[in-house]
Amino acid sequence: MLDLQAVHATNTAQTVSHQHDLAALSEQLQRRGVSLNAVVEQLRSFEVAVPSWALGTGGTRFGRFPGGGEPRDIYEKLDDVAVIHALTRATPRVSLHIPWDEPEDAAALRGHAASLGLGFDAVNSNTFQDQPGQRLSYKFGSFCHTDAAVREQAVAHNLHVIDVGQQLGSESITIWLADGSSYPGQMHLRRSFERTLECLRQVYARLPEGWRLFTEHKPYEPAFYATVVADWGSSLMLAQALGERAACLVDLGHHLPNTNIELVVARLIAAAKLGGFHFNDAKYGDDDLNAGSIKPYQLFLIMNELVDAASEAEPALAGRGAPPSGGCAGAQNHRRAGPGFAPAYMIDQSHNLTDPIEALLVTVDNLQRAYARALLVDRDALDHYQAKNDVVMAEQTLRAAYETDVRPLVAELRERQGGALAPVAALRASGYRAAVTSARTGAGYAPPQSL
Numbered sequence: 001m002l003d004l005q006a007v008h009a010t011n012t013a014q015t016v017s018h019q020h021d022l023a024a025l026s027e028q029l030q031r032r033g034v035s036l037n038a039v040v041e042q043l044r045s046f047e048v049a050v051p052s053w054a055l056g057t058g059g060t061r062f063g064r065f066p067g068g069g070e071p072r073d074i075y076e077k078l079d080d081v082a083v084i085h086a087l088t089r090a091t092p093r094v095s096l097h098i099p100w101d102e103p104e105d106a107a108a109l110r111g112h113a114a115s116l117g118l119g120f121d122a123v124n125s126n127t128f129q130d131q132p133g134q135r136l137s138y139k140f141g142s143f144c145h146t147d148a149a150v151r152e153q154a155v156a157h158n159l160h161v162i163d164v165g166q167q168l169g170s171e172s173i174t175i176w177l178a179d180g181s182s183y184p185g186q187m188h189l190r191r192s193f194e195r196t197l198e199c200l201r202q203v204y205a206r207l208p209e210g211w212r213l214f215t216e217h218k219p220y221e222p223a224f225y226a227t228v229v230a231d232w233g234s235s236l237m238l239a240q241a242l243g244e245r246a247a248c249l250v251d252l253g254h255h256l257p258n259t260n261i262e263l264v265v266a267r268l269i270a271a272a273k274l275g276g277f278h279f280n281d282a283k284y285g286d287d288d289l290n291a292g293s294i295k296p297y298q299l300f301l302i303m304n305e306l307v308d309a310a311s312e313a314e315p316a317l318a319g320r321g322a323p324p325s326g327g328c329a330g331a332q333n334h335r336r337a338g339p340g341f342a343p344a345y346m347i348d349q350s351h352n353l354t355d356p357i358e359a360l361l362v363t364v365d366n367l368q369r370a371y372a373r374a375l376l377v378d379r380d381a382l383d384h385y386q387a388k389n390d391v392v393m394a395e396q397t398l399r400a401a402y403e404t405d406v407r408p409l410v411a412e413l414r415e416r417q418g419g420a421l422a423p424v425a426a427l428r429a430s431g432y433r434a435a436v437t438s439a440r441t442g443a444g445y446a447p448p449q450s451l
């Protein structure tokens with residue numbers, strides 16, 4: 001368990017400098033007509049789920065360099081997530097992968113999670129690998145496979161994942177398919193998509209009450225020529241064909257270079273089909289680096305779309321009180337996100353060089369900073385400048401929010417909830433990694449790749 005005394009001691013040591021920084025930010029925001037306290041309270045609603053596959057060192061296809069004290073099973077992974085939640089107060093849920101983290105006793109695992117103050121977000125199925133003892137191979141696909149028996153096996157697996165998820169208290173399933181082809185001619189491009197949709201229909205038909213199904217696209221890898229669900233358009237076609245409870249999941253690493261991801265997000269919001277996110281960051285491909293580490297402005301612009309949509313559902317958002325009554329008369333006509341706009345926020349990263357707990361602490365902080373900055377966008381001013389086609393001032397309005405140093409605000413939220421002002425420093429001071437390195441001896445677990 002985390003040494004909370006050490007966390008409090010690091011908080012105490014930083015209190016004076018934190019209060020100075022916070023006061024300076026508060027004064028700066030006041031001049032803009034923004035209440036720091038209001039933004040802190042709005043930021044409280046931003047929570048993100050930790051994937052069960054991110055707590056151990058990941059690796060690349062070339063190798064893996066394990067660290068000390070890696071969790072050996074799902075129980076120890078939950079212990080590590082509880083540490084992240086204790087320090088950030090923003091990660092109360094785990095997104096479980098099956099079969100990598102399939103519980104022997106789901107009720108017992110749910111009880112253990114509850115004892116740590118944790119619950120479960122979307123469960124993830126896996127038909128992109130063959131498991132020991134599996135009857136039929138997914139070498140040439142799962143839902144898209146030409147053999148009906150393989151498709152039936154893949155559907156049955158997804159139904160099993162839903163069954164486990166129900167026992168855990170999950171309310172959604174994320175389906176990423178590796179299905180595709182590496183050579184022209186290998187796969188019939190239209191029929192493979194039709195077969196995939198038919199399998200998804202079978203899974204969708206068995207969704208429990210209140211559940212949602214997320215389809216996750218990815219342009220390439222492992223298929224190098226044609227992936228069945230390669231882009232947001234394909235994902236949207238599937239979600240629209242399936243029905244109201246199907247939606248698209250956007251993994252930030254699953255786009256071709258230079259794709260405008262915030263525009264993808266805006267389109268999915270407009271179609272009422274934005275189901276959730278897998279946050280991470282990338283320079284070249286599906287790199288699964290810490291969210292916000294490579295393209296922080298892109299992350300902010302994505303959060304800006306989310307806050308913009310949420311503010312339509314709940315106009316008080318943005319720390320400025322009531323929305324404008326006049327100004328941009330046309331704006332209200334385009335407000336479509338509506339009440340109930342609540343995408344599932346999840347992380348999907350692979351930590352190869354860093355301590356996974358530290359990497360996730362940094363990630364959560366980056367996500368909260370980006371969201372906080374998006375909360376600071378002066379939406380009345382932006383509406384106004386957009387209506388006037390004042391390009392320079394419209395852009396400057398976004399930049400003003402982005403360039404605000406919100407670190408004291410995010411730290412303040414953590415501390416108000418009993419977390420750490422500086423999570424990585426607090427973790428290091430606690431000695432948690434050293435303690436689990438002593439305790440977790442013996443066989444490690446087989447590391448997954450990433451989704």
Ligand SMILES: [Mn+2]
Pocket residue numbers: 176216251278348451
């Ligand atoms: Mn993913």
